[in-house]
Amino acid sequence: MTAIRSIPASSLRTGMFLHKIGGSWLKHPFLRNKFLLTDPEDVRRIIEAGIDEVWIDESRGDPLEMPELVGTDEDAREPFVDTLAESPQLRAAADAPRESRRIVTGPVPLAAELERARSICLTGKAQVQSMFEELRLGNSVRQSDVLPLVEEIASSVWRNPTALISVARLKTHDDYSYLHSVAVSALMLALAKQMGLDEYHTHLAGVGGLMHDLGKAFIPLDVLNKPGKLTDAEFTIMKSHPAAGAQALQDGGAEAGVVDIALHHHEKMNGYGYPHGLKDFEITLLARMGAICDVYDAVTSIRAYKAAWDPAMAMREMARWDGHFDKQVFNAFVKSVGIYPVGALVRLSSQRLAVVAEPGEESLLKPKVRVFYSLRTKEKILVQTIDLAAPGCNDSIIGPEDPEAWDLSNLEVLWL
Ligand SMILES: [Fe+2]
Structure with a gap:
């Protein structure tokens, strides 16, 4: 019997080993797919991201903390293993x-x-x-x-x-x-x-x-x-x-x-x-x-x-x-x-333009960025690195921007 089972996200507890998160990747709050849940904050982030279903690996969870589980073996099949098996080559x-x-x-x-x-x-x-x-x-x-x-x-x-x-x-x-x-x-x-x-x-x-x-x-x-x-x-x-x-x-x-x-x-x-x-x-x-x-x-x-x-x-x-x-x-x-790969031009909620300088360690949506332009004053500003995942950081990415529309080139000098 497989050790991987699907459970409602609401049943997730610390001590469980997260094997896969269901639903759209846009909701996925982590870079890692598979890890032991030790922080109640991570459980809260999964639920707050609107994720309904998760897969856990019973064989890798902390046995002292593992509660009774629900779900079926059929639901828990690893999709990439299936895909691999379909290819005769x-x-x-x-x-x-x-x-x-x-x-x-x-x-x-x-x-x-x-x-x-x-x-x-x-x-x-x-x-x-x-x-x-x-x-x-x-x-x-x-x-x-x-x-x-x-x-x-x-x-x-x-x-x-x-x-x-x-x-x-x-x-x-x-x-x-x-x-x-x-x-x-x-x-x-x-x-x-x-x-x-x-x-x-x-x-x-x-x-x-x-x-x-x-x-x-x-x-x-x-x-x-x-x-x-x-x-x-x-x-x-x-x-x-x-x-x-x-x-x-x-x-x-x-x-x-x-x-x-x-x-x-x-x-x-x-x-x-x-x-x-x-x-x-x-x-x-x-x-x-x-x-x-x-x-x-x-x-x-x-x-x-x-x-x-x-x-x-x-x-x-x-x-x-x-x-x-x-x-x-x-x-x-x-x-x-990454959703925002290194080198991408993005608009921040603080109405500044920035270039993605490094992927976020925890979230695809919160990389490290270099801000360089204020959309309010329409002027270049002192280049500054902001870790959007840092505690207390109130800024966030609104979306990607087209460098051509802003007549920007050589953005790589900001991260290379
Ligand atoms: Fe080709």
């Missing part, structure tokens, strides 16, 4: 040998990881560029060639999940094709960790993220780098990159999970994606993850034909696209990157 891969992941003692501060993240971006960009060149010359690329780089990316993400993701987003359109791969790899690793995937599938996610767009090496440069809208004929050419990349990866002996991410990262849940128009769970979990990470990095990056979207606005827009993404995986993605 992942099920088949489950017995495959596992990569050992570097042991990390704990998260390091964002500022301390940013420099290393920058250096990984430089190395990663050069390596991805050389893979593109090899493919254009007709040579093959091997999954094993990128393992040290993926290990470096993973180590950075485990040390601090925000640093590399934030730095890799800041690319010029010339760098896009190469740094996009590094960014997607980092996003995939953070997402895999958030979803609790095992080491083997986490590893596939990181490698697949790095190699997902290699098929673009076969797209003529005038189409790939065209500053304007593609014609129908050009778009048809562009749509050949997933199959071309998958073929190149297969020729180089890449694992099936990595080939699959390359082949299906442009599929959509509603069946309107390409190349195969797969629907719902016909798309594997890794490819559904790839679709989200790919689009997020694409829309938040400067491209030849468009400015970058603000990261928080991208999150809001992507949440509105019905039928594109797996909603459950998207919810996990939001938790891994």
